[in-house]
Amino acid sequence: MNTSRKYGFTTANVHADHQKPIEHASILRPIHNSVTFGYADSRQLAEVFQGKQPGYRYARQGNPSISALEDKITQMEDGIATVCFASGMAAIGAVPLTLLRAGDHVVSSAFLFGNTSSIWQTIAHHGITVDQVDATDVNNVEAALKPSTRMVYVETVGNPRTQVADLKRIGELCAARGLLFVVDNTMTSPYLFRPKAVCASLSINSLTKSINGHGNAMGGAITDTGMFDWSQYPNIFDGIKKQPQAQWGAAQIRVRGLRDFGACLAPETAHRISTGAETLALRMDRTCANALAVAQMLEADNRVKSVYYPGLASHPQHRLASELFRAYGSMFSFELQDGIDCFDYLNRLKLAIPASNLGDTRTLAIPVAHTIYAEAGPEARAKMGIADSLIRVSMGIEDTADLLDDFGQALSA
Numbered sequence: 001m002n003t004s005r006k007y008g009f010t011t012a013n014v015h016a017d018h019q020k021p022i023e024h025a026s027i028l029r030p031i032h033n034s035v036t037f038g039y040a041d042s043r044q045l046a047e048v049f050q051g052k053q054p055g056y057r058y059a060r061q062g063n064p065s066i067s068a069l070e071d072k073i074t075q076m077e078d079g080i081a082t083v084c085f086a087s088g089m090a091a092i093g094a095v096p097l098t099l100l101r102a103g104d105h106v107v108s109s110a111f112l113f114g115n116t117s118s119i120w121q122t123i124a125h126h127g128i129t130v131d132q133v134d135a136t137d138v139n140n141v142e143a144a145l146k147p148s149t150r151m152v153y154v155e156t157v158g159n160p161r162t163q164v165a166d167l168k169r170i171g172e173l174c175a176a177r178g179l180l181f182v183v184d185n186t187m188t189s190p191y192l193f194r195p196k197a198v199c200a201s202l203s204i205n206s207l208t209k210s211i212n213g214h215g216n217a218m219g220g221a222i223t224d225t226g227m228f229d230w231s232q233y234p235n236i237f238d239g240i241k242k243q244p245q246a247q248w249g250a251a252q253i254r255v256r257g258l259r260d261f262g263a264c265l266a267p268e269t270a271h272r273i274s275t276g277a278e279t280l281a282l283r284m285d286r287t288c289a290n291a292l293a294v295a296q297m298l299e300a301d302n303r304v305k306s307v308y309y310p311g312l313a314s315h316p317q318h319r320l321a322s323e324l325f326r327a328y329g330s331m332f333s334f335e336l337q338d339g340i341d342c343f344d345y346l347n348r349l350k351l352a353i354p355a356s357n358l359g360d361t362r363t364l365a366i367p368v369a370h371t372i373y374a375e376a377g378p379e380a381r382a383k384m385g386i387a388d389s390l391i392r393v394s395m396g397i398e399d400t401a402d403l404l405d406d407f408g409q410a411l412s413a
């Protein structure tokens with residue numbers, strides 16, 4: 001591979017592993033299961049521990065198989081460094097844990113995956129305050145800023161109601177104010193969107209979703225896009241400042257988040273996610289096309305009350321999504337007309353599986369209010385626009401005609 005040339009997304013992705021030398025002429029970087037790393041010269045071990053020379057020490061904070069995946073994600077995001085975790089939530093939790101301190105304030109989108117909102121409640125007990133606002137308009141974010149605000153946090157496309165954050169203008173606001181801008185890119189993935197393009201500081205991906213894509217591995221990643229000036233950030237520990245400035249953010253996340261709290265990815269899992277990631281673009285092209293076709297079909301049917309999908313011209317942020325994303329994603333949600341029971345509808349589906357998770361090869365559908373948002377309660381659900389009959393769909397790679405038939409026949413019964 002000619003490294004001076006800019007290759008397309010998939011070309012670069014499938015050739016990522018062998019850009020570094022691999023033993024036995026392997027073209028994939030192998031699974032290394034060793035927990036620890038031994039050196040013939042104990043001085044070398046000391047130097048590796050002190051960061052004076054590169055090398056692995058103990059697998060909780062890094063291992064060659066995990067580095068292979070981290071390199072691949074860094075390349076997909078066009079970033080400068082990635083730290084992988086055992087799940088998307090472990091990655092998200094590491095952000096406030098390692099980069100914020102008591103007294104700091106966060107402005108967050110109100111349209112978030114429920115478990116992330118739950119983290120905001122937890123950190124409130126540790127002296128970090130969070131205001132959640134409608135981030136589809138930068139003015140709401142700006143109005144919530146305080147002198148103590150350190151970070152703005154959004155999802156590209158809100159799970160499950162698909163609100164699209166005002167990403168470009170929030171990025172400009174954060175850049176002008178020197179604020180850390182953290183974007184959960186899970187719903188779009190680096191194939192549809194690179195948060196770096198809107199000046200985000202960190203991009204988070206749940207690898208469990210479309211990046212792995214087969215519903216058989218959990219993981220999470222934080223990528224430093226290289227856009228943030230860490231030298232101005234007050235919460236960097238002195239020990240981290242021995243490293244090059246550009247690496248301070250990722251180093252603090254790795255040391256204080258991964259090493260200390262220990263939610264490390266297993267090497268076999270990293271390898272499985274790396275293999276899944278090779279077909280990300282192919283799967284996303286198909287799942288996005290399927291989502292658009294089924295969302296359009298449902299919207300045209302008078303037994304359906306509303307369909308929420310950024311690919312529909314009726315979506316309030318359709319224009320924004322068209323400007324920012326390569327396609328509109330695999331997830332949409334919809335409400336049936338009153339009198340059609342969402343459980344009965346789901347039970348009539350023959351292909352779509354009533355199950356949680358997103359970004360699988362198989363189509364999954366879930367009654368949101370009764371499952372993943374049951375704990376939130378009616379008040380919080382109402383604030384997020386989650387009706388009792390809302391069904392969230394994660395489109396798979398099945399043939400479009402079969403999915404149209406399936407979602408259509410379930411309406412007819």
Ligand code: PLP
Pocket residue numbers: 087088089090092113155159184186187206207208209218219220357358
């Ligand atoms: N971020 C988003 C937008 C999600 O939808 C999810 C899970 O659904 C997560 C993060 C958490 O990822 P994981 O399940 O890998 O912990």
